[in-house]
Amino acid sequence: MACRICGADEVSERITAREMMFGTREAFEYFRCGSCGTLQIADIPEDLGRF
Numbered sequence: 001m002a003c004r005i006c007g008a009d010e011v012s013e014r015i016t017a018r019e020m021m022f023g024t025r026e027a028f029e030y031f032r033c034g035s036c037g038t039l040q041i042a043d044i045p046e047d048l049g050r051f
């Protein structure tokens with residue numbers, strides 16, 4: 001999983017968050033870049049229009 005900001009292939013932290021606000025309860029995986037510290041979603045949902 002490479003960082004989209006700095007391109008580093010270094011993950012310092014993985015976070016799985018469940019969508020609760022809209023009640024779909026889908027799980028999203030986030031990771032934090034070990035180089036620049038940016039928290040970003042691992043997989044961008046295909047249908048962003050729902051959110």
Ligand SMILES: [Zn+2]
Pocket residue numbers: 003004005006007008033034035036037038
């Ligand atoms: Zn980075």
